[in-house]
Amino acid sequence: MDDERVTDGDQGAASIRRAFDAQLQDAKDDVLRLGGLVEEQLRRAGQALVERNVELADAVRWGDADVNELQRQVNLEIAAVIARQGPMARDLRELLALYHAAAELERMGDYATNIAKLAQQLAAEPELPLFAQIPRMEELCRSQLRAAMRALVDLSEAQARAVCAGDDEIDHLYNSVYEDAVALMEASPDRARQATHMLFAAHHLERLGDRVTNIGEDVVFLATGRIEDLNP
Amino acid sequence: MKTLTRPAPDVRATAAARTGRELPAEAVLELRGVSCWYGDVRAVRDVTLDVPRNQITAIIGPSGCGKSTLLRSLNRMNDLVPGARVEGRILYHGVDLTDRRVDPVEVRRRIGMVFQKPNPFPKSIYDNVAFGPRVAGFAGGRRELDELVERSLRRAALWDEVKDKLRSPGTALSGGQQQRLCIARAIAVEPDVILMDEPCSALDPIATLRIEELMHELKERYTIVIVTHNLQQAARASDMTAFLTMGQDRAGYLVETAPTTELFTRPRQRLTEDYITGRFG
Numbered sequence: 269m270d271d272e273r274v275t276d277g278d279q280g281a282a283s284i285r286r287a288f289d290a291q292l293q294d295a296k297d298d299v300l301r302l303g304g305l306v307e308e309q310l311r312r313a314g315q316a317l318v319e320r321n322v323e324l325a326d327a328v329r330w331g332d333a334d335v336n337e338l339q340r341q342v343n344l345e346i347a348a349v350i351a352r353q354g355p356m357a358r359d360l361r362e363l364l365a366l367y368h369a370a371a372e373l374e375r376m377g378d379y380a381t382n383i384a385k386l387a388q389q390l391a392a393e394p395e396l397p398l399f400a401q402i403p404r405m406e407e408l409c410r411s412q413l414r415a416a417m418r419a420l421v422d423l424s425e426a427q428a429r430a431v432c433a434g435d436d437e438i439d440h441l442y443n444s445v446y447e448d449a450v451a452l453m454e455a456s457p458d459r460a461r462q463a464t465h466m467l468f469a470a471h472h473l474e475r476l477g478d479r480v481t482n483i484g485e486d487v488v489f490l491a492t493g494r495i496e497d498l499n500p
Numbered sequence: 501m502k503t504l505t506r507p508a509p510d511v512r513a514t515a516a517a518r519t520g521r522e523l524p525a526e527a528v529l530e531l532r533g534v535s536c537w538y539g540d541v542r543a544v545r546d547v548t549l550d551v552p553r554n555q556i557t558a559i560i561g562p563s564g565c566g567k568s569t570l571l572r573s574l575n576r577m578n579d580l581v582p583g584a585r586v587e588g589r590i591l592y593h594g595v596d597l598t599d600r601r602v603d604p605v606e607v608r609r610r611i612g613m614v615f616q617k618p619n620p621f622p623k624s625i626y627d628n629v630a631f632g633p634r635v636a637g638f639a640g641g642r643r644e645l646d647e648l649v650e651r652s653l654r655r656a657a658l659w660d661e662v663k664d665k666l667r668s669p670g671t672a673l674s675g676g677q678q679q680r681l682c683i684a685r686a687i688a689v690e691p692d693v694i695l696m697d698e699p700c701s702a703l704d705p706i707a708t709l710r711i712e713e714l715m716h717e718l719k720e721r722y723t724i725v726i727v728t729h730n731l732q733q734a735a736r737a738s739d740m741t742a743f744l745t746m747g748q749d750r751a752g753y754l755v756e757t758a759p760t761t762e763l764f765t766r767p768r769q770r771l772t773e774d775y776i777t778g779r780f781g
Contacts, residue, residue, distance in 0.1 A: 285709055285713065286713055286716070287712075287713065287716050287736075287737075288736070347765055348761040348764075348765055351735060351761070351764045351765045352735040352736055352760065352761060352764055353736055354732050354735070354736070
């Protein structure tokens with residue numbers, strides 16, 4: 269390749285547009301803050317599910333408003349930077365990627381809320397089927413999310429590709445929950461409701477993992493300018 | 501002769517910087533029903549506008565809508581044009597600048613101007629900057645003047661480029677440097693407000709961005725009003741934007757004033773929307 273492509277972590281030449289750079293950094297910081305907020309929502313939702321903690325699940329449901337509000341702020345912020353600064357090339361890609369990442373994070377926040385709702389419905393059950401895969405999925409989703417946010421900060425194509433590759437394990441765990449849930453329903457039809465709820469929780473986590481992958485694709489787009497499907 | 505009171509130290513800006521909270525900005529200039537005439541021709545009609553302190557206010561609008569005329573009325577520059585007159589009031593810290601008893605020389609010292617084309621005097625870089633203070637009867641000695649020249653050139657982000665050639669002619673600098681020299685010359689007399697009339701229209705994009713960055717730094721100390729044809733420049737560089745257009749009578753009038761982000765993302769007036777989206781005329 270004889271053109272000088274932007275490589276991992278390359279922030280480009282020193283800019284004379286300091287005001288613009290500061291605005292871009294603000295937008296990035298807010299998206300990272302949104303990522304942190306969603307990660308915490310997910311952690312609490314997972315804990316509420318396992319511990320059958322209704323209050324904690326309630327806190328997650330209330331907390332979703334903060335996620336939505338921050339995403340709304342990020343949207344306005346990025347729209348203003350695009351309108352005012354006329355960003356080009358890498359700057360434009362970065363703002364578009366951040367805008368999209370914020371939308372994905374907001375959706376992940378919704379999945380965390382859905383899991384919290386399931387936790388509340390299951391809390392009244394005398395006994396829960398133990399699907400050990402679910403806490404593992406929740407943990408994996410959070411570490412994937414952290415890795416995607418790090419890739420976004422570092423503008424690292426390599427890290428982003430690793431995040432996308434990591435989604436396979438979440439998918440695998442989901443398939444395993446599916447099999448276990450069906451087996452439980454067949455063996456004990458009276459527990460079909462519980463099994464379905466757990467299957468839904470796993471499904472939300474699987475979808476959340478896909479959204480993380482989308483952020484990984486955003487980072488690849490940011491670093492290379494190419495749109496790739498990394499979660500075929 | 502009426503005297504202009506010296507502005508108080510900018511406590512509000514300092515407080516805002518400290519708390520990180522935006523306070524409603526105090527208006528340095530308050531235009532009230534301002535109309536500008538050249539003989540029988542009205543060039544600007546009935547403009548009412550506040551220019552907030554320590555902010556950059558951009559005036560945009562199509563050619564011939566009276567942007568420059570309005571700007572020049574703010575420091576009595578139009579006094580120099582035969583037949584030119586201003587109606588309405590232009591309040592600067594409460595004093596009406598249109599009052600004939602106000603000394604225009606004093607007005608121009610407080611409210612400086614940078615023009616479309618860089619116009620350094622055919623003198624050395626040093627003398628260009630020292631010119632204003634000397635004419636105003638600078639009281640200090642040689643060392644104090646040296647310091648003032650250095651401080652002005654530093655604030656205009658030009659010092660590092662010219663410190664070894666202060667005796668070279670100002671006209672030998674590049675276009676962008678000449679414009680920064682003119683800014684240094686304007687701030688050497690320690691004005692309160694700097695008016696800029698299309699300051700970048702003769703400059704290349706990089707020199708333009710340098711001036712915009714400089715404006716961003718200068719607004720900590722000064723209030724800036726800039727007239728620009730370049731919508732992107734207004735969007736990038738200003739805090740407030742005023743949109744002027746021309747009426748049936750060919751006089752310019754104010755359509756809308758708003759914080760720049762608001763004006764460029766969700767203007768209130770259809771005329772503004774049409775102009776900034778290129779659907780004008």
